[in-house]
Amino acid sequence: MNIYESASKAREASIMLQAIDGDAKRKALVAVQEALKANKEAIFAANQKDIEVSEAQNIAMPVLKRLRFDEGKLQDVLDGIESLVHMEEPVGKVQMQTELDEGLILTRISCPIGVIGVIFESRPDALVQISSLCLKSGNSVLLKGGSEAKETNKILFEIIKKASEEAGMPQGWITLMETREEVSEILKMHNYIDLLIPRGSNEFVQYIMKNSDIPVMGHADGICHSYVDKAADLELAVKVVTDSKTQYVSVCNALETLLVHEAVASEFLPHLKASLEGKGATIKGCERTRAIIECEEATDEDWKTEYLDYILSIKIVSSLEEAITHINTYGSGHTDCIISTDEEAVKKFMMLVDSGNVFCNVSTRFSDGFRYGFGAEVGVSTSKIHARGPVGIEGLLIYKYKLMGHGHIVGDYASGTKKFTHKKLI
Amino acid sequence: MNIYESASKAREASIMLQAIDGDAKRKALVAVQEALKANKEAIFAANQKDIEVSEAQNIAMPVLKRLRFDEGKLQDVLDGIESLVHMEEPVGKVQMQTELDEGLILTRISCPIGVIGVIFESRPDALVQISSLCLKSGNSVLLKGGSEAKETNKILFEIIKKASEEAGMPQGWITLMETREEVSEILKMHNYIDLLIPRGSNEFVQYIMKNSDIPVMGHADGICHSYVDKAADLELAVKVVTDSKTQYVSVCNALETLLVHEAVASEFLPHLKASLEGKGATIKGCERTRAIIECEEATDEDWKTEYLDYILSIKIVSSLEEAITHINTYGSGHTDCIISTDEEAVKKFMMLVDSGNVFCNVSTRFSDGFRYGFGAEVGVSTSKIHARGPVGIEGLLIYKYKLMGHGHIVGDYASGTKKFTHKKLI
Incomplete structure (x- = not known):
């Protein structure tokens, strides 16, 4: 599959994800946890390969530190998933309900955003963190990792994909873009991706923000x-x-x-x-x-x-x-x-x-999602639209309005035959 | 003042607006209502001038219809302001509160976004509607109207500015860009404007969305x-x-x-x-x-x-x-x-x-803010980020986190000397 086929598949899967209930998602998260634990030696071995390549290229120490995926990092991501397993189902919550008129009921409910694009440098733990947040919130996710973490990202992605799809998540809900695909192509996919989350250096995030039509959540500077x-x-x-x-x-x-x-x-x-x-x-x-x-x-x-x-x-x-x-x-x-x-x-x-x-x-x-008690976090946003500060699962949700009636037409209200009651129910 | 000076003034005023309480904003809205009523003949006369110019240019009927500001339109905007006067104060609401540890309290409160840029074609009633929504929500507003409604926009703006500033709103919170300033310049003002709201034809909105780095709230198509x-x-x-x-x-x-x-x-x-x-x-x-x-x-x-x-x-x-x-x-x-x-x-x-x-x-x-019972509306959003569907005052608000403590340092939690309680208070 090329990048557009994968993205189109992710879009389809995102529609299916809207209909998956909280229990099924909880089971899939537990399956991912188990699979990560069961395959930890293979993950560490893949990570070792990445580290050796980077060391041979004299990559800077801080990058090497972020690249490392060891017992400690594994435990962190497992803890993050654990907190999501126990978290109340965030999709389908009634946020407001109004009777517009007799038999005409407006309800606002929370729902997933759709397809999240995540572009991250070096840190493979970010892949696990954001994928599990997307699963819990019912979003498809397109992942693009840095080439320095290629082997680690690949195995983590395969484990998460296999475990979650076997547990009932729709095929293609998670996709890892191979390194030959350019970041610049992803930035143009506004027909497929609803929200971009870049994780990396300031320059990197600033580049993403300046070069995409897709809404971006994150921060460049932290002064x-x-x-x-x-x-x-x-x-x-x-x-x-x-x-x-x-x-x-x-x-x-x-x-x-x-x-x-x-x-x-x-x-x-x-x-x-x-x-x-x-x-x-x-x-x-x-x-x-x-x-x-x-x-x-x-x-x-x-x-x-x-x-x-x-x-x-x-x-x-x-x-x-x-x-x-x-x-x-x-x-x-x-x-x-x-x-x-x-x-x-x-x-x-x-x-x-x-x-x-x-x-x-x-x-x-x-100033951090874990310290704030949000469990796993998407990142910190300095945007003033949508989500601000440390962002947990809420930043991956939006809402839709549902209106149920019995043949109500606007003509009756325009002519004055009927009048709105606008009675707040919830 | 040039366009950048006005925008910089609006940014300054937006900070002052954060500190203005609900009563003061309510009084300012009432003052605007009174001033619009007291000056209605002058408004209608200015509108007549715009209509005559447009008629002489053989402007299409639907544009002329939108351009007209008469008793009916005045009553609509007065009703809109009335609903805002009675609406609960939306700024400073506690959205969540958590005790992170003894004496360390995290609170999330609603606050204005900052500076809203509104670009609208022909409809002068949109100027009044959006300005009053911005006032209620504590945002500064930069307005740019179409040249066909030049005289009407000018007088409406002057009335609103005078009445609201005399009632205590900060100088420069509302600005009307003169027609010589190009829309394209506004689209580049991401250092001054936090959110753009375009109101007009599909082509117009699409143009705005494609040509600005500033987040845009609105919709191009309604299929x-x-x-x-x-x-x-x-x-x-x-x-x-x-x-x-x-x-x-x-x-x-x-x-x-x-x-x-x-x-x-x-x-x-x-x-x-x-x-x-x-x-x-x-x-x-x-x-x-x-x-x-x-x-x-x-x-x-x-x-x-x-x-x-x-x-x-x-x-x-x-x-x-x-x-x-x-x-x-x-x-x-x-x-x-x-x-x-x-x-x-x-x-x-x-x-x-x-x-x-x-x-x-x-x-x-x-599918409309008035029919949904939102009172005045900003517009309808087809975005999946921030605000979706008909958007009332909520779309002009964001939140900030406040953390109050007594010398708490992260070192104590990193070393394990102290542990987070994460007790939900609100």
Whole structure:
């Protein structure tokens, strides 16, 4: 089958998936779990091949780390599937119901989106995670993995396909695009794919977003801020900022820029510097910061930079309002935090900072579907349409309106013979 | 101000709007209502100028009809605003709340999207409708109307801006782009506009959708179907199909293609033909249709055509499944109806037809925000992301996550020192 035949098959399967009930999907998920466990040695062996090829090509360490699929990663994806097995059936939920007139009932119910296209770099665990989310939500999925994870993706895909189809899922609901097919072709398949989910580096996601007509869910940048208010508990601030910056630097919810109120800067910054240096992180500061602590110079470019590294840019601000404006100007709408004991300042910050996740007195690193208790996650979205912030199964659902009547015609309402009651039932 | 300055001002105002409470917005809506009523003669006079220019240019009748803003249209928009005044405040609603751990509370609340760009042809009432929806939902709005409605749009905009800003809405929350600014420039303003809503002809909406990086909410085609099942009440079917096709032909929810089960075709079609001809509608039929009634020939092209006219294409199908496949292949995901007394057939049709609105035994013309009881409406969406079907205020909202804590750091959870409770509160 070529890419268009596979996509067309996925579209057909997506219609069949709408009619599959919660129990059948639950059984298919359990079958996938069992099959992954039963075939784990073969998966690890395939992964070893990928790693050897990458090592021979001197691929960078972080890529190798993401590429590895071992006992730990297997357990993570099995846990993710387990949480989906126990999750309430999300399809067919009545979201609202209105009696428009006697015998004319409008119902809005949740339903799958249709066909999800997933394009991911290196991480084979993302393949399992997103496939199982698609299965639970009744969506077909077209997968396109990076060539560096070719063998791992292939075996994971085959295991999931076989186990789920044997358990009753429609043929072709899951498809893995072979590497010869170009990403650029997938980006043009708006007749087949309803939603694209890219998982990978900023440049990669940005490329996808700029080059497709298909709606894209995800985020390119994660330029997260913390603002230390004049009413902050400074000891707490040192602890939270250090965790936000250094707990795991190469991820989207790591802190990149710190804003500090001028009233507390001279007391706070030396303590923070000591704490960050203890974790191996360095500081780039604005002019006022450099008058207090010794550090490199931060330029306007730094406010727009996602370091994903042990570097923190610091700017001293004169007011809460200046902090909010800085964040709304340079931020990426991902996660931003205020550190303050002043309730009014907290309320204002959380209302006016226009980001998917606005935090108070905690680490930015909490911005994550697992930590939020969503179970498996599709990714984090910085879009302001459809799904925002960490996205679980909800981001893979939409709704349809069902209207049931008995020969009702609009002519009767246009002429005034009949009148709508619009009685809310649910 | 040039177009970028206005847009930047609208972005700033959108942040201020987030903090404005329900009462203030309610008062502003009432002020707009009063101002529209007080200035109605000036509005009608401006509209008369537009109509005279269009008449002198021999503009087509349907355009002139849409362009007219008279007592009836004024009453409609005032009624729309009235329903918004009484509607519960939609911003700041708690959608979910979870205790992640002791003292660490995650809350999801509804919030405005930000800046809405509205591009509309001819209909000045759309300007009032969408502006008031944006005000209620706390969004800034950039308006770009057609040159044929220039004078009417200008006065409506000025009245709404003055009344709402005097009532406390932030300066620049509403902007009317002057006609010299090209639509193509607006389509590139993804740094300023979060969502585009085009209102106009299919070609117009399609052009917008194809030429912008900004998410677009709306629909291009409305190719609606009815399927008369073998178990249909044929008298009801004649009544419902006639209303669906002829009650108002130039709108997106009018019926375009009728599918008829072969078992009832010879009994049904002659009655339908007589009823449709009584309303001045003609039929284009497939070969099997033409063996039963006299009519023009329908080709494959007809199944893809939105006539917006007194024409109905008819195809005879051999099964429910063939009807469903035809609709999912040729339909536009707008509104499709089954006419049947067989509960199983109805259930299957409504589950497997992948459209925003799936109906049973009623006219397709019910597919509309006002008839659904939504009050004012943004439009009808055939997108499968964010908002689908008739869209009211909900389509202008998104949400943000707020996380409140007391110095919680991720390091404690990564090391296992602390564990998440994930206790659902709301």
